[in-house]
Amino acid sequence: MTAKPSLFPSLGRLLVYAVLALATAFFLLPLYAMLVTSFKDAEEIRSTSLLALPAALNGAAWGTAWSSACTGVDCNGLRPFFWNSVAMAVPAVMISTVWGALNGYVLSLWKFRGSDALFGMLLFGVFMPFQVVLLPMSQVLGWLGLSSSITGLVLVHCLAGLAGTTLFFRNYYAAIPKELVNAARMDGASFFQIFWRIVLPLSTPIIMVTLIWQFTNIWNDFLFGVVFSGTDSKPVTVGLNNLANTSSSVKAYNVDMAAAIIAGLPTMVIYVLAGKFFVRGLTAGAVKG
Amino acid sequence: MASSLDIAGINKRFGKGDKSVEVLRKIDIHVAPGEFLILVGPSGCGKSTLLNIIAGLDEPTEGEIRIGGKNVVGMPPRDRDIAMVFQSYALYPTLSVADNIGFALEMRKMPKPERQKRIDEVAAMLQISHLLDRRPSQLSGGQRQRVAMGRALARQPQLFLFDEPLSNLDAKLRVEMRAEIKRLHQASGITSVYVTHDQVEAMTLGSRIAVMKGGVVQQLGTPDEIYNRPANTYVATFIGSPTMNLLRGAVTGGQFGIQGAALNLAPPSPPQSGSNEVLLGVRPEHLVMQETAPWRGRVSVVEPTGPDTYVMVDTAAGSVTLRTDAQTRVQPGDAVGLAVEPANAHWFDAKSEDRLTG
Numbered sequence: 001m002t003a004k005p006s007l008f009p010s011l012g013r014l015l016v017y018a019v020l021a022l023a024t025a026f027f028l029l030p031l032y033a034m035l036v037t038s039f040k041d042a043e044e045i046r047s048t049s050l051l052a053l054p055a056a057l058n059g060a061a062w063g064t065a066w067s068s069a070c071t072g073v074d075c076n077g078l079r080p081f082f083w084n085s086v087a088m089a090v091p092a093v094m095i096s097t098v099w100g101a102l103n104g105y106v107l108s109l110w111k112f113r114g115s116d117a118l119f120g121m122l123l124f125g126v127f128m129p130f131q132v133v134l135l136p137m138s139q140v141l142g143w144l145g146l147s148s149s150i151t152g153l154v155l156v157h158c159l160a161g162l163a164g165t166t167l168f169f170r171n172y173y174a175a176i177p178k179e180l181v182n183a184a185r186m187d188g189a190s191f192f193q194i195f196w197r198i199v200l201p202l203s204t205p206i207i208m209v210t211l212i213w214q215f216t217n218i219w220n221d222f223l224f225g226v227v228f229s230g231t232d233s234k235p236v237t238v239g240l241n242n243l244a245n246t247s248s249s250v251k252a253y254n255v256d257m258a259a260a261i262i263a264g265l266p267t268m269v270i271y272v273l274a275g276k277f278f279v280r281g282l283t284a285g286a287v288k289g
Numbered sequence: 290m291a292s293s294l295d296i297a298g299i300n301k302r303f304g305k306g307d308k309s310v311e312v313l314r315k316i317d318i319h320v321a322p323g324e325f326l327i328l329v330g331p332s333g334c335g336k337s338t339l340l341n342i343i344a345g346l347d348e349p350t351e352g353e354i355r356i357g358g359k360n361v362v363g364m365p366p367r368d369r370d371i372a373m374v375f376q377s378y379a380l381y382p383t384l385s386v387a388d389n390i391g392f393a394l395e396m397r398k399m400p401k402p403e404r405q406k407r408i409d410e411v412a413a414m415l416q417i418s419h420l421l422d423r424r425p426s427q428l429s430g431g432q433r434q435r436v437a438m439g440r441a442l443a444r445q446p447q448l449f450l451f452d453e454p455l456s457n458l459d460a461k462l463r464v465e466m467r468a469e470i471k472r473l474h475q476a477s478g479i480t481s482v483y484v485t486h487d488q489v490e491a492m493t494l495g496s497r498i499a500v501m502k503g504g505v506v507q508q509l510g511t512p513d514e515i516y517n518r519p520a521n522t523y524v525a526t527f528i529g530s531p532t533m534n535l536l537r538g539a540v541t542g543g544q545f546g547i548q549g550a551a552l553n554l555a556p557p558s559p560p561q562s563g564s565n566e567v568l569l570g571v572r573p574e575h576l577v578m579q580e581t582a583p584w585r586g587r588v589s590v591v592e593p594t595g596p597d598t599y600v601m602v603d604t605a606a607g608s609v610t611l612r613t614d615a616q617t618r619v620q621p622g623d624a625v626g627l628a629v630e631p632a633n634a635h636w637f638d639a640k641s642e643d644r645l646t647g
Contacts, residue, residue, distance in 0.1 A: 182346050183379035187393035187440070188367040197392075201383035 038062065038258040045253055061254035065262060069255050071242040078259050080232075081239025085219060085266075088150050088235055092157035093214045099158065100165025100210060101203065105195050107166065108173035109181045119170060125163025133160075134227055141228060148230025156228055157218045164217075165210050172206040173199065208277030216267045236263045291322035291480050292357035292447040294343070299352035301338055301504075312338050313504045316352070320482065320497075325474055327495035328484045330527075335504040336484045340450055343482060345369050356447055367396075372441035373450040376457060378433045380425035380440075387412075387421040390439045411439045414473070431462045435469075442473065449474075449481040455490065467493060488528045492516065500524045522642040525570050525635060531599060534576065534609040536569045537639060545569060547606035552584055554629060556636040558645050567645065570635035573599065573612040578619070582626030588619050602627065 029051075037045060038061050039054040067077040107119045137156060138147070146152030176199065184194045225235040234242075240263045244256050301313035313335045320326045328336040341347035343354055345366035353360045361369050372393070380389050387408050388395075394404045412418040415435045425433055434454065441449060454470070455463045471494055474481055485491055491498050492512045500507045500515060500523070508520035519525035525533045538547040545554045545567065556567050578600075586604035593615060600611045600619055604627065611627075619625065636645040 177377055177379065179375045179377050179379040180381065182344075182366075183373065183375055183440075184381070184392070185346070185366045186344060186371060186373050187444075188396035189392075190367075193396065198381050198383075 034257040034261055038065075038254050038261060040254055042250065042252065042254065061252070062258045062262075064252070065243070065255045065259035069243050069252075069259065070246045071239055072246055078236060078239050078243065078262055081234055081236040082262065084150060084229075084233055084239075085236040088153045088157070088233075089215060089218045089266075092154045092161070092218050093211060095154070096158045096161040096165050096214050097207065097210045099162055100167075101169045101200070101207070102195070103162070103166040104169025104171075104173050105199055107170045109176065109178065109199070110191070119166075122163050122166055125160075126167060128163075130160060130223055134223075138228065148228070148233060150229075150233045153224060153228055153233065153235070156224050157221065160224070161214050161217060165214060168206055168210050168213070169203070172203065176202065205277055208274050212270055212274055212277075215270055219267050220264075239263075291478050293322050293355075294318075294320040294326075294448060294480055294482065295353070295355035295358075296320075296339070296343070297353040297355065299339065299342060299349045299354070301335070301342065301347075302350045311504055313342075313349070316506055318499060318506070318509060320480055322480055323478045325481045325483065325494060325496045327491040327498040328482065328501060329486065329488065329491040329498055330501035330507075331486060334501040336501050337452060339501075340373075340452055340482060340484045343448070344371055344373055344450055369448075370444075370446050371448045371450060372444040372446040373452065374437050374441050374454045376453040378425075378437040378454075378457075380433060380436055382425055384424075385421065386417065386423050386425070386428070386436050386439075389425065389436055390421075390443045393440065393444045407443050411443045414442070414476075415439050415469075430458055431466065434458060434462075434466055438470070438473065442477065445477075446479065449479050451481065451483040451485075453485055454483075456485075456487070470494060488530065492528065498528075500527060502527075518644070519570070519635065520644050522568060522570065522637050525637070529572055531573045531610045531612065533635070534571045534573065535637075536571070536606045536609070538567065538569060538606065540565045540567055547584065547604075552629065554631055554634050556645050560638040560645065561641060561643075564639070566639035568637040568639050568642070569629075570637060571609070571629050571633065573610045575629060575633035576609060576611045577628055577630075578611065578613070578617075578625045579628040580626055582628040584627045586625055586627060588621050588623045588625060591619060591621060 033050050036052065036054055037050070039057050039059070040048070041058055041060070044055060065077055067079050068075055069077045071077075071081070103122075107115050137159075141147045141152045141156070144152070144155075146155060180198060181194055184198050189197065219235075220237060221235070222237040222241070225238045226241075229235065229238060240259055243259050296316050296318040299313055299316040300311070302309040302311050304310055316339060318326065328339060330336050338347060342349050345361065345364060349362060352362075354362050356369065356371070381392060384392065387405075390411055391404045391408045394407060399407075408421070409418070412421055415438060417432065417435050417439060420428060420432060420436070425436065428436065434457075437454065451470070455466055458466060467490060470483075474494075483490075483494060492515075495512055497509065497511055498515050499509045502523055508515060508524045510518075510520075515524060515528055519528065519533075522535060526535065536547055538545055538552075540546075540556060540559065543555050544551050545556060546552060547569075552569075554569065559565070560567055584604065584606075586602040586609070588600055589603050589608065590599075590601040592599040592601075596615060597612050598615055598617050600613060600617065602609050602611065602625060609627070637643060638645055
């Protein structure tokens with residue numbers, strides 16, 4: 001059978017492109033509006049259309065959003081919240097990823113009696129609404145003396161993310177032949193040596209997926225941030241909320257927009273830098289390698 | 290250097306209670322130092338389970354595995370000093386060929402210069418010195434097989450285990466690697482256990498062969514014994530290609546006859562079961578065409594293979610296969626007479642299917 005060029009596939013193609021372009025516009029237009037608004041001053045926002053380009057690149061709103069906008073009583077901008085988020089997200093992402101990798105390693109390559117049942121139960125954690133655990137979690141944090149602290153938030157995010165990271169690694173490692181582990185056992189490698197020397201070097205794609213997934217979830221989290229944080233440990237999402245809700249006579253849309261972009265920037269940067277690994281990792285199990 | 294291996298009273302059951310499945314039953318094999326033992330049988334016969342039990346990747350339900358006289362059951366694989374070549378090769382994908390070969394030495398904390406020397410020796414022996422910097426994914430199937438062998442050889446272990454190492458190779462490479470394994474075993478003299486379902490590998494490599502079926506060793510013997518004195522019809526038909534012909538017949542007055550035609554053959558002893566039914570086994574190369582023979586048949590298929598020609602003949606006792614030389618000129622439809630030398634006849638009890646001995 002030879003493929004003969006026909007009008008219909010190209011028409012279909014066109015339709016596909018049109019739908020894709022529409023979807024892209026749908027998702028990018030708000031970002032565009034935010035970006036142009038953040039560079040205008042109050043007068044320009046009032047007098048020009050939402051989508052019009054700013055007359056000049058005016059960075060004043062960005063400075064205000066970063067260091068001097070009021071978030072309730074304090075007027076230090078998003079900066080302290082941003083660093084709180086960094087201090088929370090970096091360790092939480094690291095720990096939950098390493099922990100998930102170890103869990104996945106055991107649940108797929110060192111199966112024991114009941115390990116599949118245990119994994120099944122762990123999966124509940126992926127689907128459980130987090131609102132359910134708010135009260136017991138706050139109780140536990142109290143017992144541990146970690147209430148209203150960044151350490152407490154790190155712990156909460158590790159536990160909340162563990163089911164997902166375990167799932168990622170367990171399914172990825174299920175594609176690794178058991179013989180590889182057996183060969184290493186016969187060669188004299190220990191449990192951790194096999195993990196470190198044989199399994200982990202094979203894990204780059206899934207590590208990237210998990211890092212992006214966990215960073216996005218933890219950075220963007222609002223629920224745990226608002227419930228479990230104290231005055232000095234609020235993450236950037238809570239800061240942004242407070243900034244936007246602090247009432248003043250005139251709504252400073254440009255500052256709000258700049259603040260929102262600042263709050264969302266790290267996840268965007270991570271995705272742009274590591275996005276190709278993300279896509280590769282999501283399909284990695286399918287083709288094995 | 291070479292150690293003995295004792296497989297003593299090994300039983301293996303999976304599961305518990307009524308639902309348990311017995312996969313190995315009372316396996317007793319003594320392997321002398323330097324011997325090359327083959328475990329052969331169809332898939333599911335328990336041969337790989339037995340190998341895993343020797344390796345320590347699985348534990349027996351009962352029995353002992355003794356290496357050099359020392360019981361190793363319960364000991365983790367790393368302490369048993371055994372090297373294994375896997376069917377899938379199981380090379381470490383992210384390590385170079387050199388690091389693959391040296392991995393076990395590194396785990397045993399052998400100093401780097403000494404390790405490098407050993408890697409180079411093994412690589413030279415297997416003619417893979419030019420591949421040492423490559424990753425396994427950059428190698429062909431035959432080269433991977435050599436690396437897997439090298440990884441086992443570098444260890445200089447007490448025992449080599451092979452789990453169907455050649456089954457992923459194409460026919461030509463398989464023959465080549467088979468000879469290579471034999472050469473390496475002769476050079477190293479290390480006691481080896483080799484699992485395969487390929488009867489040719491079994492016959493060519495083994496100093497002794499254990500034919501297994503349903504978790505039981507059907508026969509343990511040298512290739513010569515297995516081929517020439519099969520213990521039962523299962524072993525008789527499993528080894529040899531084309532398969533041994535089995536003919537059911539009756540013994541009357543000490544003489545064996547098929548459908549009334551006497552063949553001038555007598556079994557060495559009457560069947561245990563008391564009936565007069567026996568099975569006559571004849572290998573295709575021992576069945577000859579003879580004009581005057583009383584046992585008659587008609588040629589149905591002629592298969593020239595090059596050196597030999599296989600002739601299938603329909604007789605009153607069933608269809609049989611002969612192996613003749615390439616010069617044989619017969620056509621389908623020809624009427625032929627068949628004869629068997631008494632020395633080439635194998636006799637089995639029709640009921641138990643065990644060999645009748647005199």
